[in-house]
Amino acid sequence: MGTARARAGAGAAEAIQAAAVSRVATLARLMSVTVVGSIAFDAVSTPLGSRERMLGGSAVHFALAASFFDVVHVVGPVGDDFGQDEYAVLRGRNVDTSDVEHVAGGKTFFWRGEYGWDLNERQTLDTQLGVFADFEPKLSEASSAADVVFLGNIQPDLQSRVREQCTRARFVALDSMNYWIETARDSLIEAIGGVDCLMLNDAELRELTREPNFVRAASQVRDWGPRVVLAKQGQYGALMISHEGFFALPAYPLETVVDPTGAGDCFAGGFMGFLAAHPGEELDHELLSQAMAYGTALASFNVEEFGVERVLRLTSEEIADRVADLRRMTHFVERPVELRR
Ligand code: AMP
Numbered sequence: 001m002g003t004a005r006a007r008a009g010a011g012a013a014e015a016i017q018a019a020a021v022s023r024v025a026t027l028a029r030l031m032s033v034t035v036v037g038s039i040a041f042d043a044v045s046t047p048l049g050s051r052e053r054m055l056g057g058s059a060v061h062f063a064l065a066a067s068f069f070d071v072v073h074v075v076g077p078v079g080d081d082f083g084q085d086e087y088a089v090l091r092g093r094n095v096d097t098s099d100v101e102h103v104a105g106g107k108t109f110f111w112r113g114e115y116g117w118d119l120n121e122r123q124t125l126d127t128q129l130g131v132f133a134d135f136e137p138k139l140s141e142a143s144s145a146a147d148v149v150f151l152g153n154i155q156p157d158l159q160s161r162v163r164e165q166c167t168r169a170r171f172v173a174l175d176s177m178n179y180w181i182e183t184a185r186d187s188l189i190e191a192i193g194g195v196d197c198l199m200l201n202d203a204e205l206r207e208l209t210r211e212p213n214f215v216r217a218a219s220q221v222r223d224w225g226p227r228v229v230l231a232k233q234g235q236y237g238a239l240m241i242s243h244e245g246f247f248a249l250p251a252y253p254l255e256t257v258v259d260p261t262g263a264g265d266c267f268a269g270g271f272m273g274f275l276a277a278h279p280g281e282e283l284d285h286e287l288l289s290q291a292m293a294y295g296t297a298l299a300s301f302n303v304e305e306f307g308v309e310r311v312l313r314l315t316s317e318e319i320a321d322r323v324a325d326l327r328r329m330t331h332f333v334e335r336p337v338e339l340r341r
Pocket of ligand 1: 038040041042056057058110111127153154155177179180260261262263264265266
Protein backbone atom coordinates (compact mmCIF):
# COMPACT_ATOMS: atom_id res chain seq x y z
CA MET A 1 0.00 0.00 0.00
CA GLY A 2 2.80 2.36 1.14
CA THR A 3 4.80 1.42 -1.97
CA ALA A 4 1.80 2.01 -4.23
CA ARG A 5 1.27 5.42 -2.68
CA ALA A 6 4.98 6.22 -3.05
CA ARG A 7 4.79 5.15 -6.70
CA ALA A 8 1.70 7.29 -7.23
CA GLY A 9 3.51 10.18 -5.51
CA ALA A 10 6.55 9.70 -7.76
CA GLY A 11 4.25 9.60 -10.79
CA ALA A 12 2.63 12.86 -9.77
CA ALA A 13 6.04 14.47 -9.18
CA GLU A 14 7.15 13.33 -12.64
CA ALA A 15 3.98 14.72 -14.16
CA ILE A 16 4.51 18.05 -12.38
CA GLN A 17 8.12 18.13 -13.56
CA ALA A 18 7.11 17.27 -17.13
CA ALA A 19 4.48 20.03 -17.02
CA ALA A 20 7.10 22.48 -15.72
CA VAL A 21 9.55 21.46 -18.46
CA SER A 22 6.91 21.86 -21.14
CA ARG A 23 5.88 25.23 -19.65
CA VAL A 24 9.51 26.39 -19.79
CA ALA A 25 9.77 25.11 -23.38
CA THR A 26 6.55 26.91 -24.29
CA LEU A 27 7.79 30.08 -22.61
CA ALA A 28 11.13 29.79 -24.37
CA ARG A 29 9.20 29.75 -27.66
CA LEU A 30 6.98 32.60 -26.54
CA MET A 31 9.87 34.68 -25.14
CA SER A 32 11.26 35.12 -28.61
CA VAL A 33 11.50 38.47 -30.37
CA THR A 34 9.80 41.80 -29.69
CA VAL A 35 9.93 44.76 -32.06
CA VAL A 36 8.76 48.32 -31.70
CA GLY A 37 8.94 50.55 -34.73
CA SER A 38 6.83 52.19 -37.34
CA ILE A 39 3.84 50.35 -38.76
CA ALA A 40 3.26 52.38 -41.86
CA PHE A 41 1.81 53.08 -45.24
CA ASP A 42 4.59 54.02 -47.65
CA ALA A 43 4.54 55.84 -50.96
CA VAL A 44 7.75 55.02 -52.81
CA SER A 45 9.18 55.94 -56.15
CA THR A 46 12.36 54.40 -57.60
CA PRO A 47 13.81 54.42 -61.13
CA LEU A 48 12.06 51.07 -61.72
CA GLY A 49 8.54 52.09 -60.71
CA SER A 50 6.41 53.40 -57.90
CA ARG A 51 3.73 52.52 -55.38
CA GLU A 52 1.31 55.10 -53.96
CA ARG A 53 0.35 53.19 -50.86
CA MET A 54 1.82 49.97 -49.59
CA LEU A 55 2.26 48.32 -46.23
CA GLY A 56 5.62 49.25 -44.71
CA GLY A 57 7.30 50.58 -41.63
CA SER A 58 10.35 49.42 -39.76
CA ALA A 59 8.44 47.06 -37.45
CA VAL A 60 6.59 45.42 -40.34
CA HIS A 61 9.69 44.77 -42.46
CA PHE A 62 11.57 43.54 -39.40
CA ALA A 63 8.77 41.26 -38.20
CA LEU A 64 8.27 39.56 -41.57
CA ALA A 65 12.00 38.82 -41.85
CA ALA A 66 12.38 37.65 -38.24
CA SER A 67 9.28 35.47 -38.54
CA PHE A 68 11.39 32.89 -40.39
CA PHE A 69 13.23 32.22 -37.11
CA ASP A 70 10.84 32.66 -34.19
CA VAL A 71 7.63 34.12 -32.82
CA VAL A 72 7.67 37.92 -33.23
CA HIS A 73 5.61 40.34 -31.14
CA VAL A 74 4.95 43.69 -32.82
CA VAL A 75 4.40 46.74 -30.62
CA GLY A 76 2.98 49.92 -32.12
CA PRO A 77 -0.17 51.87 -32.97
CA VAL A 78 -2.26 51.93 -36.14
CA GLY A 79 -5.23 54.05 -37.20
CA ASP A 80 -8.63 53.37 -38.73
CA ASP A 81 -7.05 53.06 -42.17
CA PHE A 82 -5.20 49.89 -41.07
CA GLY A 83 -7.60 47.12 -41.98
CA GLN A 84 -7.97 43.36 -41.93
CA ASP A 85 -5.88 43.00 -45.10
CA GLU A 86 -2.88 44.57 -43.37
CA TYR A 87 -3.34 42.47 -40.20
CA ALA A 88 -3.62 39.40 -42.41
CA VAL A 89 -0.16 40.06 -43.88
CA LEU A 90 1.40 39.90 -40.42
CA ARG A 91 -0.76 37.09 -39.09
CA GLY A 92 -0.16 35.10 -42.25
CA ARG A 93 3.45 34.77 -41.07
CA ASN A 94 2.32 34.01 -37.50
CA VAL A 95 3.43 37.40 -36.22
CA ASP A 96 1.77 38.20 -32.89
CA THR A 97 -0.26 41.40 -33.31
CA SER A 98 -1.82 41.53 -29.83
CA ASP A 99 0.29 44.60 -28.98
CA VAL A 100 -0.67 46.44 -32.16
CA GLU A 101 -2.88 49.16 -30.72
CA HIS A 102 -5.77 50.39 -32.80
CA VAL A 103 -6.34 54.10 -32.15
CA ALA A 104 -9.94 54.94 -33.01
CA GLY A 105 -10.16 58.00 -35.22
CA GLY A 106 -6.39 57.99 -35.82
CA LYS A 107 -4.28 57.75 -38.98
CA THR A 108 -1.50 55.22 -39.50
CA PHE A 109 2.09 56.52 -39.83
CA PHE A 110 2.76 57.59 -43.41
CA TRP A 111 6.09 58.02 -45.22
CA ARG A 112 6.85 59.12 -48.77
CA GLY A 113 10.31 58.60 -50.22
CA GLU A 114 12.06 58.78 -53.54
CA TYR A 115 15.22 57.13 -54.90
CA GLY A 116 17.34 58.19 -57.86
CA TRP A 117 19.76 55.96 -59.77
CA ASP A 118 22.03 55.81 -56.72
CA LEU A 119 19.82 53.58 -54.62
CA ASN A 120 22.00 54.21 -51.57
CA GLU A 121 20.64 57.77 -51.53
CA ARG A 122 17.02 58.48 -50.78
CA GLN A 123 15.00 61.59 -50.23
CA THR A 124 12.21 61.76 -47.69
CA LEU A 125 9.37 63.82 -49.18
CA ASP A 126 6.84 63.47 -46.36
CA THR A 127 6.64 61.98 -42.86
CA GLN A 128 3.28 61.99 -41.03
CA LEU A 129 3.55 60.53 -37.53
CA GLY A 130 -0.24 60.14 -37.17
CA VAL A 131 -1.05 57.82 -34.26
CA PHE A 132 2.64 57.68 -33.25
CA ALA A 133 2.49 61.29 -32.05
CA ASP A 134 0.70 60.33 -28.79
CA PHE A 135 1.64 56.69 -28.52
CA GLU A 136 2.38 55.31 -25.06
CA PRO A 137 3.69 51.74 -25.35
CA LYS A 138 2.22 49.21 -22.88
CA LEU A 139 3.71 45.80 -23.46
CA SER A 140 1.84 42.57 -22.75
CA GLU A 141 3.55 39.94 -20.63
CA ALA A 142 4.59 37.97 -23.73
CA SER A 143 6.14 41.02 -25.44
CA SER A 144 8.02 42.21 -22.37
CA ALA A 145 9.37 38.70 -21.70
CA ALA A 146 11.18 38.54 -25.07
CA ASP A 147 14.85 37.69 -24.87
CA VAL A 148 15.70 39.46 -28.12
CA VAL A 149 14.35 42.98 -28.63
CA PHE A 150 14.60 45.29 -31.62
CA LEU A 151 13.97 48.99 -31.15
CA GLY A 152 13.20 49.84 -34.76
CA ASN A 153 13.29 53.24 -36.30
CA ILE A 154 10.86 55.47 -34.39
CA GLN A 155 10.91 58.37 -31.91
CA PRO A 156 13.82 57.60 -29.51
CA ASP A 157 11.85 58.25 -26.28
CA LEU A 158 9.42 55.55 -27.37
CA GLN A 159 12.36 53.23 -27.96
CA SER A 160 13.58 53.93 -24.40
CA ARG A 161 10.15 53.30 -22.89
CA VAL A 162 9.92 49.93 -24.62
CA ARG A 163 13.48 49.07 -23.57
CA GLU A 164 12.62 49.76 -19.91
CA GLN A 165 9.71 47.30 -20.05
CA CYS A 166 11.80 44.47 -21.54
CA THR A 167 13.49 43.48 -18.33
CA ARG A 168 14.46 39.94 -19.39
CA ALA A 169 16.10 40.75 -22.72
CA ARG A 170 19.50 39.19 -23.34
CA PHE A 171 20.16 41.22 -26.50
CA VAL A 172 18.65 44.56 -27.49
CA ALA A 173 19.45 46.38 -30.74
CA LEU A 174 18.42 49.82 -31.92
CA ASP A 175 18.06 51.37 -35.34
CA SER A 176 17.32 54.98 -36.21
CA MET A 177 17.60 57.43 -39.08
CA ASN A 178 18.55 60.99 -40.02
CA TYR A 179 15.05 62.29 -39.19
CA TRP A 180 15.57 61.43 -35.48
CA ILE A 181 19.27 62.34 -35.45
CA GLU A 182 18.28 65.81 -36.63
CA THR A 183 15.17 66.29 -34.46
CA ALA A 184 15.92 64.31 -31.26
CA ARG A 185 19.69 63.69 -31.01
CA ASP A 186 19.92 63.85 -27.20
CA SER A 187 17.01 61.45 -26.68
CA LEU A 188 18.54 59.16 -29.27
CA ILE A 189 21.93 59.05 -27.53
CA GLU A 190 20.14 58.29 -24.26
CA ALA A 191 18.21 55.43 -25.90
CA ILE A 192 21.45 54.10 -27.41
CA GLY A 193 22.92 54.01 -23.89
CA GLY A 194 20.42 51.29 -22.95
CA VAL A 195 21.10 48.79 -25.74
CA ASP A 196 23.69 46.14 -26.65
CA CYS A 197 23.88 46.92 -30.34
CA LEU A 198 23.46 49.98 -32.54
CA MET A 199 22.63 49.36 -36.22
CA LEU A 200 22.72 52.41 -38.40
CA ASN A 201 23.10 53.27 -41.99
CA ASP A 202 26.74 54.23 -42.62
CA ALA A 203 26.04 57.90 -43.43
CA GLU A 204 23.70 58.22 -40.45
CA LEU A 205 26.33 56.76 -38.14
CA ARG A 206 28.73 59.47 -39.30
CA GLU A 207 26.05 62.14 -38.86
CA LEU A 208 25.18 60.96 -35.36
CA THR A 209 28.74 60.61 -34.05
CA ARG A 210 30.15 63.50 -36.09
CA GLU A 211 33.02 61.18 -36.98
CA PRO A 212 33.94 60.57 -40.64
CA ASN A 213 35.48 57.16 -40.07
CA PHE A 214 33.69 53.92 -39.09
CA VAL A 215 36.30 52.74 -36.57
CA ARG A 216 36.27 56.07 -34.77
CA ALA A 217 32.46 56.32 -34.98
CA ALA A 218 32.10 52.83 -33.51
CA SER A 219 34.43 53.70 -30.69
CA GLN A 220 32.34 56.79 -29.89
CA VAL A 221 29.15 54.69 -29.87
CA ARG A 222 30.76 52.08 -27.60
CA ASP A 223 31.57 54.87 -25.15
CA TRP A 224 27.82 55.59 -25.02
CA GLY A 225 27.03 51.94 -24.07
CA PRO A 226 26.53 49.35 -26.86
CA ARG A 227 29.21 46.68 -27.22
CA VAL A 228 28.27 45.95 -30.84
CA VAL A 229 28.09 48.55 -33.62
CA LEU A 230 26.82 47.70 -37.09
CA ALA A 231 27.04 50.01 -40.08
CA LYS A 232 24.72 49.18 -43.00
CA GLN A 233 26.16 50.22 -46.34
CA GLY A 234 23.27 49.42 -48.67
CA GLN A 235 24.48 47.76 -51.86
CA TYR A 236 28.01 47.50 -50.39
CA GLY A 237 27.01 45.33 -47.41
CA ALA A 238 27.54 45.77 -43.71
CA LEU A 239 30.37 46.22 -41.21
CA MET A 240 30.42 45.20 -37.58
CA ILE A 241 32.67 46.00 -34.65
CA SER A 242 32.02 43.95 -31.54
CA HIS A 243 33.91 43.68 -28.26
CA GLU A 244 35.95 40.95 -29.98
CA GLY A 245 36.84 42.50 -33.32
CA PHE A 246 35.76 43.45 -36.83
CA PHE A 247 33.64 41.60 -39.41
CA ALA A 248 32.30 42.66 -42.80
CA LEU A 249 30.05 41.10 -45.44
CA PRO A 250 29.27 42.41 -48.91
CA ALA A 251 25.65 42.65 -50.01
CA TYR A 252 24.41 39.71 -52.06
CA PRO A 253 25.12 40.56 -55.71
CA LEU A 254 21.80 41.15 -57.47
CA GLU A 255 21.22 42.09 -61.09
CA THR A 256 18.18 44.20 -60.32
CA VAL A 257 17.24 46.16 -57.25
CA VAL A 258 13.67 47.44 -57.47
CA ASP A 259 13.05 49.08 -54.10
CA PRO A 260 15.57 49.34 -51.24
CA THR A 261 12.92 50.45 -48.71
CA GLY A 262 13.00 48.27 -45.63
CA ALA A 263 16.28 46.56 -46.50
CA GLY A 264 17.82 47.74 -43.22
CA ASP A 265 14.90 46.41 -41.21
CA CYS A 266 14.94 43.08 -43.02
CA PHE A 267 18.66 42.89 -42.34
CA ALA A 268 17.88 43.48 -38.66
CA GLY A 269 15.07 40.89 -38.77
CA GLY A 270 17.37 38.21 -40.16
CA PHE A 271 20.18 39.17 -37.77
CA MET A 272 18.05 39.32 -34.61
CA GLY A 273 15.91 36.35 -35.63
CA PHE A 274 19.03 34.22 -36.00
CA LEU A 275 20.18 35.23 -32.49
CA ALA A 276 16.74 34.45 -31.06
CA ALA A 277 16.89 31.02 -32.70
CA HIS A 278 20.00 30.24 -30.62
CA PRO A 279 18.70 30.60 -27.06
CA GLY A 280 21.19 30.12 -24.28
CA GLU A 281 24.20 30.45 -26.59
CA GLU A 282 26.89 32.99 -25.95
CA LEU A 283 26.41 36.03 -28.18
CA ASP A 284 30.02 36.08 -29.24
CA HIS A 285 31.66 37.50 -32.38
CA GLU A 286 31.23 34.23 -34.26
CA LEU A 287 27.48 33.99 -33.63
CA LEU A 288 27.03 37.68 -34.45
CA SER A 289 28.96 37.22 -37.70
CA GLN A 290 26.79 34.24 -38.67
CA ALA A 291 23.73 36.34 -37.85
CA MET A 292 25.00 38.96 -40.29
CA ALA A 293 24.87 36.41 -43.10
CA TYR A 294 21.16 35.79 -42.43
CA GLY A 295 20.52 39.53 -42.20
CA THR A 296 22.27 40.02 -45.53
CA ALA A 297 20.27 37.24 -47.17
CA LEU A 298 16.89 38.54 -45.94
CA ALA A 299 17.70 42.10 -47.02
CA SER A 300 18.70 40.92 -50.48
CA PHE A 301 15.29 39.35 -51.09
CA ASN A 302 13.45 42.39 -49.79
CA VAL A 303 14.96 44.76 -52.38
CA GLU A 304 14.02 42.56 -55.35
CA GLU A 305 10.45 43.90 -55.36
CA PHE A 306 8.41 46.76 -53.86
CA GLY A 307 7.67 46.86 -50.14
CA VAL A 308 7.00 43.47 -48.59
CA GLU A 309 5.99 41.80 -51.87
CA ARG A 310 9.03 39.52 -52.25
CA VAL A 311 9.42 38.56 -48.60
CA LEU A 312 5.81 37.38 -48.51
CA ARG A 313 6.63 34.75 -51.16
CA LEU A 314 9.97 33.80 -49.63
CA THR A 315 10.73 30.23 -48.56
CA SER A 316 13.17 28.98 -45.95
CA GLU A 317 14.97 26.97 -48.66
CA GLU A 318 15.66 30.16 -50.62
CA ILE A 319 17.12 31.79 -47.50
CA ALA A 320 19.37 28.80 -46.78
CA ASP A 321 20.60 28.75 -50.41
CA ARG A 322 21.49 32.43 -50.35
CA VAL A 323 23.39 32.09 -47.06
CA ALA A 324 25.35 29.18 -48.56
CA ASP A 325 26.12 31.33 -51.63
CA LEU A 326 27.32 34.14 -49.39
CA ARG A 327 29.61 31.79 -47.54
CA ARG A 328 31.16 30.56 -50.80
CA MET A 329 31.55 34.11 -52.10
CA THR A 330 33.31 35.44 -49.04
CA HIS A 331 35.55 32.49 -48.24
CA PHE A 332 39.13 32.35 -49.47
CA VAL A 333 42.08 30.10 -48.76
CA GLU A 334 45.30 31.88 -48.02
CA ARG A 335 48.03 31.02 -50.52
CA PRO A 336 51.66 31.88 -49.75
CA VAL A 337 53.52 34.11 -52.13
CA GLU A 338 57.04 35.36 -51.96
CA LEU A 339 56.79 39.10 -51.61
CA ARG A 340 59.48 41.33 -53.09
CA ARG A 341 61.28 43.69 -50.76
P1 AMP B 1 14.71 51.30 -44.10
O1 AMP B 1 14.67 51.37 -45.59
O2 AMP B 1 15.12 49.95 -43.59
O3 AMP B 1 15.46 52.40 -43.48
O4 AMP B 1 13.21 51.47 -43.58
C1 AMP B 1 12.22 52.10 -44.33
C2 AMP B 1 10.93 52.12 -43.53
O5 AMP B 1 11.06 53.09 -42.47
C3 AMP B 1 9.75 52.56 -44.37
O6 AMP B 1 8.87 51.48 -44.52
C4 AMP B 1 9.11 53.73 -43.62
O7 AMP B 1 7.75 53.55 -43.35
C5 AMP B 1 9.86 53.80 -42.32
N1 AMP B 1 10.23 55.17 -41.96
C6 AMP B 1 10.62 56.18 -42.77
N2 AMP B 1 10.87 57.30 -42.04
C7 AMP B 1 10.65 56.98 -40.74
C8 AMP B 1 10.75 57.69 -39.51
N3 AMP B 1 11.11 58.97 -39.44
N4 AMP B 1 10.47 57.01 -38.37
C9 AMP B 1 10.10 55.75 -38.42
N5 AMP B 1 9.99 55.02 -39.54
C10 AMP B 1 10.26 55.61 -40.70
